[in-house]
Amino acid sequence: MLPDVRVILFTGKGGVGKTSVAAATSVLSSQMGHGTLIMSTDAAHSLSDAFDMNIRPEPTEINKKLWGVEIDINEQVGRHWGAIHDFLTQFLKHRGFDSIIADELAIMPGMEEIFSLLAVRHYAEDERFNTIIIDCAPTADTARLLAIPDIAQWYMEKVFHIERKIVKTIRPFAKRIIDTPLPTERVFDSVEILYQSILGVRDLLVDRTRTTIRMVVNPEKMVIKEAQRAYTFLSLFDFGIDAVVVNRLLPEKIKDPFYDKWKEIQAEHMAFIHESFMPLPILTVHFWDEEIIGYDLLSKMAKEIYNKKDPTKILHKEKPINIYPSDGHYVMEMPLPFARREDMETWINEDELVIKFKNFKRNIILPRSLAKRELYKAELKDRTLKLFFEGETNA
Template identity: 40%
Template sequence: MVMKRRIILFSGKGGVGKTSVAAATGLKAAERGYRTLVMSLDIAHSLSDAFDLPVSLHEKNRGRPIRVGDNLWIQEIDVQEEMERYWGEIYKYFAAVFRSAGLQDIMAEEMAILPGMEEVVGLLYLNQYIEENAYDLIILDCAPTGEALRFISLPSALDWFMDKLFNFERTVMKMVRPVAKSISPIPLPEDSYYAAIERLYERLKGIDRVLLDHQVTTARLITNAEKVVLKETQRAFMYLCLYEIAVDAIIVNKLFPTGVADDYFKKWVTTQAGYIEQIEEYFAPLPIMKIELFDDQIVGLQGLARMAAALYGELDPTDILYTRKPYEFMSADGGYVLKIHLPFADKEHIDLYRDANELIVRIGSFKRHILLPHKLLKARVAGAEYRGHDLLIRLEHPDDGSSTTDSSPPPEATSTRA
C-alpha cells in the first residue's frame, strides 16, 4: 500500500448524518492500513457516541486523540482546555474585559471563548499533525454548514488581518496605552496580548496551502433527499467553490429502500426518488453516493462497518473521487481570465472589487480575498460575466492596448457586478 497524505472534510446541514458517515469512512480507511484520525469540529460532539465508547456524557479526554481501534483515533476538541493550555494572554484579556462589564468570574471566563475559537483550535491541530506526519488521513467532521464555512475561510481572514491591520493596531496601542490606560472604561490589551496573537498566527502558517491543495484536501457534502436540505447543499457547494475547496463527492444519506411496501412510507419513497433525480442533475458530473436507511441505528464498530461497506464497497475511501479546480487563471486575447466555478450562484448577488493587490469576490454575506499573482498586480478588471456555472473575470494591464481607452490605473478599490 502506498502511503498518502489526505484530508477529507465532511460537511452538511445539521442532522443529515455527517458524524456517522465521517466515522464510517475513518473505520474503512483504518482497515486498509491508513493511520487515520477523525476530528470533530462541532462544539456539540458526538463522535464518541457514534463509536459507542463507554464514556460519560461530558468526557472528551481533555481534547486529546483517543485510540478506538487499529490505526484509528478520534478527537473531540475541548476549546476550554485549549484556551487555558495555549492561549493564556488572549483568554485573560477577554475575560478581564467581560469582568469590567460587570460579569462574575465564571461567566466572564465562559464569555471569553469567542465564536470561531473551535475552528481556530481545529486548524492549529491540523497544522501540527501535518508537520509531524502523525496521520495518513485526517477526517474533519465539520459543524453544520455555516460554521464549516467559517472554518474554511479563517486562514484567508487571518492572513488579511495580519497583513492589513495587526501591525498598525499594535503600534497605535503602544502609543496610546500609557495615556488611555487610566481613563479607559475597559482594560486595554498589553503588548503580550499582541505577541500571543503573533505566535498563534505563526503556528497556523502554511495551513491555507494544505487546504487549497486539491491533491490533499477535498470536501464531501452529506445531504438528504429533501427540499430544504438540498437547498442548503447547493449553497454549501457554491461557497466551498468560492473558498477554493475541491468537492469530490455528494453523499445522499437516509434513503428509504425502494422495496418498502408499507403505505405509510410509499409517499416518502416517491418524494425521495424525485429529489434524487434533481441531485443527479444539479451536481453532475460529481459522483453521487447513496446510503439507504438501515434496519437499526448505526452505532459502534459493527454498525459503522455496515455503513462503510454500503457506502464504499471495494472503493478506497482515501481516493480523490472527482477532480476539478474551482479556480483557474487562463491567458486570453492578450490578457488573462480568472475562472471561478460558482454553481448555483445568482449573478445579481455577485459583487467584485479590485483593491490594491487583491480581488474581492462577494456572494451574499460571504466574501473571498484573492491574492493576485505578481505579474497581475498592476492589472485592472476589464470586465466580468457569469456564464454557465462559472464567474469569468477579465484582467488586463493598462498598456495592453485593449478596447478600453483610459490607460490610467484604477482607484484603490473599484467595484464590478458580474
Template identity: 35%
Template sequence: MSQPPRTILYTGKGGVGKTSVAAATARRCAAAGLRTVVLSTDPAHSLSDSLGTPLGAEPVAVGDRLWGQEVSAQEEMERNWAGVQDWLGELLIARGVDRISAEELTVPPGMDELFSLLAIKRHHESGEYDVVIVDCAPTGETLRLLSFPDVARWWLDKVFPQQGRILDAARPFARAVLDVSLPGNEVFDDVQRLVRNLIAMNEILRDNERVSMRLVMTPDRMVVDEARRTFTYLNLYGYLTDAVVVNRVFGEEVGDYFGPWRARQQEQLEAVRDAFAPVPVLQAPYFEEEVVGGAMLDRLGDALFSGDDALPAQAVHHATVSERLELGADGATLRLELPFARRGDLSLKRLGSELIVRVDGHKRTMLLPPALDDLHPSGATFEDGALTITFDAA
C-alpha cells in the same frame, strides 16, 4: 520527509448522519492498512457514541490502525487564546460585566470550532497518520475564517511590526484619559500566533491533491438547499469538494406507506445530481437499525464505497474545484465546470438567488452568493467543458 496525510472533512446540516459517515470512512481506511485518525470538531460531540468507545481530547486507539479524538475546544482556546481572554475578561469585569458573562464574551462566535480545526494542523505536522478524517460542526461557516490568507498576511506584514511603537505611545494616554489598560505583549503574541495558524491552515486546506471536503445530506429539500449553499461557498473559497453523500435513502422495499416519501426522495436525488455535477454522488440506504458500533458502521461504509467501482474511501473522487468566481470593479465572471455537456443550445435564467443553467439538455441549478445580488447575467460562453458567465450591474 513523509508526505502529508490524506485529509477528508465531512460537513453538513445537523442530524443527517455526518458523524456516522465520518466514522465509517475512518474504519474503512484503517481496514485498508492506513494509519487513520478520526476527530470531531463539533462542540456537540457524538463520535464516541458512534464508535461505541469513550474518546478524549487526545487521540485514543479504537481499533487496529484506528484512533478517535473529540477535540476539546476549551483546551484549544486555553492553548491559543489565553492571553486575549485574560486581558479582555478583566477589562469587561472592570466595566461592570459579571465574570461569567465576561468569560463568554471573550470568545467570538465560531472561534471555538476554529481553534478545534487547528488540531488538523498538528496531525499534519506529526507524521503519525496516513489519513485524517474530520467530523466538522453542522455548517461550514467557520471555514470562511480560513479563506482570506492575503488579509492575514497583511496584518502580519503591516500591523504587527508597528505594535510595540504604537502601544508605547498610546499607554500614557489610555491610562490618563480612557482609564483602560492596553494589552500586553502576551495578547499580541496570541493574536499573531492565531494569524500564522490561519495562514498555515489555509495552505493545508487548499492542497487539492491531499485535502477535500465532502458534504453529507439526506434527500430532503431543505437539507439539499443548505448543502447547495455550502457547496457554492466551498467552491468560491477554493476548497475542493470531491464527493457528496446522500444518506438515509428509502429502498424499493419500503412499501405503500413510505412510497410517496420515497418518490419525493427520488426527485431530490435527481436534483442533487443536477446541482453537484460533475462531483460524484455517494448514496447510503436508510438502515433498519441505528448506525452505531463497528458492524453497522461497516455496513454504511460498504454501501458508500463498495459499489460497482469499489471506490477506496480515501481516494480523491473528483480533482477540480467546480466553480470559480472573479469579482471586478463593475461586474463578475463565474466559471462552471460542465465536462459532460456539449456545445449546443445554452440558456440562463435567474430566479432570486438561484441561477438555472441549461446546456445541450443538461441543467445546473446553483445558489449565487450575496456578492452577486446587485448583478445580472449578461452573457455566457461554453468552451473546453466549462461555462463562463459574465455578470454586470443592471
C-alpha cells in the same frame, strides 16, 4: 513544508449523518491500510457514541491502524486564547459588563471549532496517521469558519501590525489620558502566535492535493439548499470538494404504499442533487432498519458508500466553480464538458442561477454579491462555461 497527510472533512446540516459517514469512512480507510485518525471539531462530541466506546481527548486506539480523538476544547482555548481572553474580559468588564458575562463574551461563536481545527496541524505531524478524517460541527457556518484564516490574514496584514505599533507608542502616555485597558505585549504576542497556527492549518486545508471536503445530505429540500450554499461558499474560498454523500435513501425493496409517496419525493430530490452538484461524484447509502453504531456496522456502511473503493482517494479533482473580477465586471467560470451553447438557457431566480440544457439542468446558489448583479453574457468555449455579471468590482 506540509506533512504528507490526507485530510477529509465531512460537513452538512444537523442530524444528516455526518458523524456516522465520517466514522464509517475512517473504518474503511484503516482497513485499506492507512494509519487513520478520526477527530471531531464539534464541542458536543459524538464519536464515542458512534463507536460505542470511550474516545479520549488524546488519540485512542479503536482498532488496527485506527485512532479517534475528541479534542478537549477548554484546553485548546486556554492554550491559544488565554492571554487574549484575559485582555478581552478585562476590557469588557471595564465597559461595564458583569464579569461572568464578560468572560462568556470573550469567546466568540464558532471559535471552539476553529481551535479544534488547529489541532489538525498538530496531528498531521504524527507519524502514526497518514489520513485524518474530520467530523465537523452541525452548522451551516462550518463553511464560513473555514474561511476565517483568510479573514485573519487580511486583518493581520492590514490592521494588526499598525495597531501594535500605535499601542506601543502611546502606552507610556495613555495611562494618564484614558483609563481603558490597552493590550499588553503579551496579548499581541499571543495574537501573533495564534495567527501563525491558523496559517499553518490554512495551508493544509486549502491544499487540494491533500485536503478535500465531502458534503453529507439527506434527500430533503432544506438540507440540500444548505449544502448548495456551503458548496458555493467553499468554492469561492478555493477549498476542494470531492464528493456528496446522500444518506438515508429509502430502499427499493420497501413495498408499503405509505412509502411509495416518499420514494417519489426522494427520487425528485435525488435529481435535484445531481443538478446541483454535478460533476461531483454522488455516493449513496440507504436508510437502515437500525442505528449505525459500533465498528462492524460502520464498516458495513462504508462498504455501501464506497463500493469497496479506497475512500482516501481524491474523488474529484477539478475546481467546480471559479469566480474572479475582470475588466470591471465579475466572471463566473465552470467546466461543462458535454454541452453546446445553442442548447443552453440561463437565468437567475432570486439567489439561484439556473443553467438549462436539452437534457439536464444545473442549479447553483450565487454568492451574495453576484446575486444582485445582472447576468449579461454567457459563453461556452473550450468545454468551459463563462458567465459575465455586470457592475463595478472594487478589486
